[in-house]
Amino acid sequence: MTKPILELKNINTTVNIGTSEEKRILKDLNLTLEKGDFITLLGTNGAGKSTLLNVINGSLSPTSGKVLMNGEDITLLNDVKRAKYIAQVFQDPKMGTAPRMTVAENLLLASKRGQKRGLKLRGLSKHMDEFKQATAKLPNGLSNRLNTFAGSLSGGQRQTLSFLMATLQNPDLLLLDEHTAALDPNTSEQLMALTDEVVSNKDLTCVMITHQLKDALKYGNRTIILHAGEIVLDVKGEAKKQLNEKEILQYFEK
Numbered sequence: 001m002t003k004p005i006l007e008l009k010n011i012n013t014t015v016n017i018g019t020s021e022e023k024r025i026l027k028d029l030n031l032t033l034e035k036g037d038f039i040t041l042l043g044t045n046g047a048g049k050s051t052l053l054n055v056i057n058g059s060l061s062p063t064s065g066k067v068l069m070n071g072e073d074i075t076l077l078n079d080v081k082r083a084k085y086i087a088q089v090f091q092d093p094k095m096g097t098a099p100r101m102t103v104a105e106n107l108l109l110a111s112k113r114g115q116k117r118g119l120k121l122r123g124l125s126k127h128m129d130e131f132k133q134a135t136a137k138l139p140n141g142l143s144n145r146l147n148t149f150a151g152s153l154s155g156g157q158r159q160t161l162s163f164l165m166a167t168l169q170n171p172d173l174l175l176l177d178e179h180t181a182a183l184d185p186n187t188s189e190q191l192m193a194l195t196d197e198v199v200s201n202k203d204l205t206c207v208m209i210t211h212q213l214k215d216a217l218k219y220g221n222r223t224i225i226l227h228a229g230e231i232v233l234d235v236k237g238e239a240k241k242q243l244n245e246k247e248i249l250q251y252f253e254k
């Protein structure tokens with residue numbers, strides 16, 4: 001039997017331990033992600049959603065509990081080592097790309113993710129056709145900006161580039177932390193449609209934090225609601241299809 005992509009076992013995360021600021025953020029949290037799960041993760045501000053993603057991506061060690069990936073205990077593996085398997089797109093379009101590198105250079109960097117590499121990125125011209133193709137169908141005319149510095153792109157273009165870079169190498173797990181929240185409604189919708197297409201075509205496993213109830217309902221095969229560090233709803237397949245905004249809002253009022 002194939003192992004789940006990710007298992008979180010009894011995860012507790014407490015910050016500022018032993019001070020007056022001590023706060024228990026995640027509480028005995030258990031979660032299993034099967035291959036191909038596309039989770040929309042909802043919850044009120046401060047519920048612990050980003051903390052959960054940080055525990056998954058390795059930038060934050062849980063106070064107790066275990067993180068398993070493909071059955072292997074990765075609790076002690078740091079974020080740099082986990083980057084071989086886990087890719088993330090953040091809310092801020094500036095986070096995922098190198099501003100002083102061109103779009104093509106950023107893509108070349110992404111294509112070498114997980115490999116040992118020197119400081120110089122070689123063989124760019126060899127890859128230009130491939131990058132032209134990879135960007136051809138993307139919104140925002142990114143394919144005509146391959147030689148533009150990422151720092152000069154619009155927020156929408158830059159976030160589309162971040163998304164493309166995160167998914168180029170088919171990561172075992174894709175984490176999206178409100179990746180469309182900083183974009184205007186049309187651009188946000190375009191990037192959501194692209195996200196859905198890529199996750200489904202590449203059969204990626206994905207956790208997407210969103211505050212957009214419509215997106216949470218429309219996309220993915222599973223919806224999870226986090227409240228005060230605990231999972232209060234986890235529905236998949238038919239049960240997710242039955243979910244509606246009114247029902248979700250009840251969990252926000254608790």
Ligand SMILES: Nc1ncnc2c1ncn2[C@@H]1O[C@H](COP(=O)(O)OP(=O)(O)OP(=O)(O)O)[C@@H](O)[C@H]1O
Nearest residue numbers: 015016023025043044045046047048049050051052
């Ligand atoms: N390092 C830290 N030190 C102290 N408090 C923290 C730390 N990290 C997170 N918190 C607190 O823990 C709670 C959960 O934060 P988190 O960012 O995970 O919530 P969230 O669900 O992602 O919220 P939002 O929807 O506002 O982004 C918040 O009250 C936050 O202020």
